[in-house]
Amino acid sequence: MIKVDVVSGFLGAGKTTLIKLLLKAYENERVVLVENEFGEIGIDGELVERDGFDVFEISNGCICCIMKKDFVQVLARVIEEFKLERIIIEPTGISILSEIIDILRRPEFASQCLINSLLTVVDSVNYLANMILSASFSKIRLPMPPCWYSVKAS
Numbered sequence: 156m157i158k159v160d161v162v163s164g165f166l167g168a169g170k171t172t173l174i175k176l177l178l179k180a181y182e183n184e185r186v187v188l189v190e191n192e193f194g195e196i197g198i199d200g201e202l203v204e205r206d207g208f209d210v211f212e213i214s215n216g217c218i219c220c221i222m223k224k225d226f227v228q229v230l231a232r233v234i235e236e237f238k239l240e241r242i243i244i245e246p247t248g249i250s251i252l253s254e255i256i257d258i259l260r261r262p263e264f265a266s267q268c269l270i271n272s273l274l275t276v277v278d279s280v281n282y283l284a285n286m287i288l289s290a291s292f293s294k295i296r297l298p299m300p301p302c303w304y305s306v307k308a309s
């Protein structure tokens with residue numbers, strides 16, 4: 156079975172840093188990184204490209220919605236063409252992860268892939284500011300856990 160790790164998180168949370176560490180930890184495995192950029196230029200893709208790994212970049216939209224078809228095609232292609240041991244998927248910071256999991260659970264992928272880990276990287280220093288920013292952006296009223304008040308008070 157091909158192990159699949161999904162590394163999610165806001166833009167700038169530190170996903171690339173974690174992926175670099177994962178790539179080092181898995182240096183004896185054949186790994187493909189499927190990277191999803193919301194914009195056109197994939198700077199992150201260049202940062203993590205190195206010997207022994209293949210990077211597939213899907214840009215101009217996120218793989219949970221408008222680029223879903225491309226994502227399915229890339230997954231099918233890498234599974235068929237590479238003798239893979241692991242796929243690392245880095246969705247955009249705004250992807251809906253359950254959509255990605257649904258794709259991985261489709262019979263054609265579930266028969267060959269095992270969801271090994273679902274990781275979300277959080278920039279703990281800027282977490283509160285990011286949550287407030289994204290809540291005002293999406294007009295959602297946040298349920299505030301009690302710990303937030305103690306964080307603000309300190």
Ligand SMILES: [Zn+2]
Nearest residue numbers: 217219220250
């Ligand atoms: Zn999406």
